[in-house]
Amino acid sequence: AQKVTQAQTEISVVEKEDVTLDCVYETRDTTYYLFWYKQPPSGELVFLIRRNSFDEQNEISGRYSWNFQKSTSSFNFTITASQVVDSAVYFCAPSILTGGGNKLTFGTGTQLKVEL
Amino acid sequence: DTGVSQDPRHKITKRGQNVTFRCDPISEHNRLYWYRQTLGQGPEFLTYFQNEAQLEKSRLLSDRFSAERPKGSFSTLEIQRTEQGDSAMYLCASSLGDRDVGELFFGEGSRLTVL
Numbered sequence: 001a002q003k004v005t006q007a008q009t010e011i012s013v014v015e016k017e018d019v020t021l022d023c024v025y026e027t028r029d030t031t032y033y034l035f036w037y038k039q040p041p042s043g044e045l046v047f048l049i050r051r052n053s054f055d056e057q058n059e060i061s062g063r064y065s066w067n068f069q070k071s072t073s074s075f076n077f078t079i080t081a082s083q084v085v086d087s088a089v090y091f092c093a094p095s096i097l098t099g100g101g102n103k104l105t106f107g108t109g110t111q112l113k114v115e116l
Numbered sequence: 117d118t119g120v121s122q123d124p125r126h127k128i129t130k131r132g133q134n135v136t137f138r139c140d141p142i143s144e145h146n147r148l149y150w151y152r153q154t155l156g157q158g159p160e161f162l163t164y165f166q167n168e169a170q171l172e173k174s175r176l177l178s179d180r181f182s183a184e185r186p187k188g189s190f191s192t193l194e195i196q197r198t199e200q201g202d203s204a205m206y207l208c209a210s211s212l213g214d215r216d217v218g219e220l221f222f223g224e225g226s227r228l229t230v231l
Contacts, residue, residue: 004158035219043205045159045222091158101147101166102211102220106158 002027002094004107012113013082020078021110023092027073029053033095034068034075035104040088048090051075082114118142120223122208128229129198136194137226141210148191149220150183151207152176159207165191198230 003026013019025034036048049061051068058067067076075094079086089111093104121140129135141148146167151159162181163173167188177183180198185191195202205227209220 037222042224044224045207045209045220047219047221050219093158101149101164101171102218103149103161103164103172104159104220105161108156109158 002029002032002096002105004092004094004105006090006092006107006110008110009108010111010113012115015084015114015116016081018078018080019082019112019114020076021090021092021112023075023077023107025073025075025092025094027094027096029096031096033102035093035095036066036075036077037091037093037106038088039091039109045091049077079112082112084114084116087112087114120208120210120221122206122223122226124226125224126227126229128231130231131200132197134194134196135198135228136192137206137208137228139191139193139208139210139223141190141208142212142221143189145210145212145221146188147211148185149209149211150191150193151209151222153205153207153225154203162193162206195228198228200230203228203230 005024032053034051038046063080065078089109091106091109093106095104123138148165150162153159165185180196183193205225207225209222211218
C-alpha cells in the first residue's frame with residue numbers, strides 16, 4: 001500500500017512569489033511513478049508533472065520545477081513567480097502499475113491561494 | 117470537446133434510491149478509472165478497466181456498487197440503495213498505454229448528494 005503526506009494544508013502567497021509544495025510518500029514498491037495534479041475551483045483535476053522512480057534528475061518546465069529525492073521519499077513541487085490563476089488545490093500522487101493500469105494514491109492536497 | 121465527459125454533473129437523490137453515472141473517456145484511451153472524492157480529501161481509487169475487462173476493484177467498492185464498460189468505450193457506475201455516506205464527487209479518468217504509465221485525464225466529475 002502507498003501513503004502520501006502533504007503536510008501543508010493551506011498556503012497563501014502574494015503574486016510573483018515563489019512557492020514550494022511539499023510531498024512525502026511511502027511505498028514498498030521498487031518501481032513506481034510520482035505525479036502532481038492541480039484541482040482548480042472548477043473541480044477538474046489537471047495533470048502537471050510525472051516522474052518515475054528511476055529518474056532523480058530534477059527538471060524545470062516553464063514556471064514549474066520539482067525536486068525528487070528517493071532517499072527521503074520526497075517529491076516537492078515549486079511554482080516560480082506565482083500567478084492568481086495558480087490558485088487551486090494541488091495533489092501529490094504516487095502510483096503503481098496494477099494489472100497494467102496506473103493506480104494513483106492521492107494525498108489530502110495543499111490549498112494554494114495566490115493573492116494580488 | 118474531446119476530453120473525458122461525465123453525466124450527470126449533479127445528482128440529488130433520496131436515501132435508498134439507485135443512481136447511475138456515465139463516463140465517456142477520450143476515444144482512443146483503453147484504460148478507464150473511477151475515483152471518489154469527498155470534501156477536503158483527495159480522490160480515492162474505486163475501480164479500473166482495461167478495455168472491457170474490470171481488472172481491479174477497491175475495498176471501498178461495496179456490493180452496492182457496480183461498474184461496467186461493456187464495449188470498452190463508455191462506462192457506467194451504479195450505486196444501489198444509496199446511503200448518505202455515498203455523497204461525494206465521482207470522478208472518471210482515462211489513459212492510454214500498454215506498458216508505459218501515462219497520465220490520467222480526468223473528467224469534471226459527477227456530484228452525488230444523498231438526502
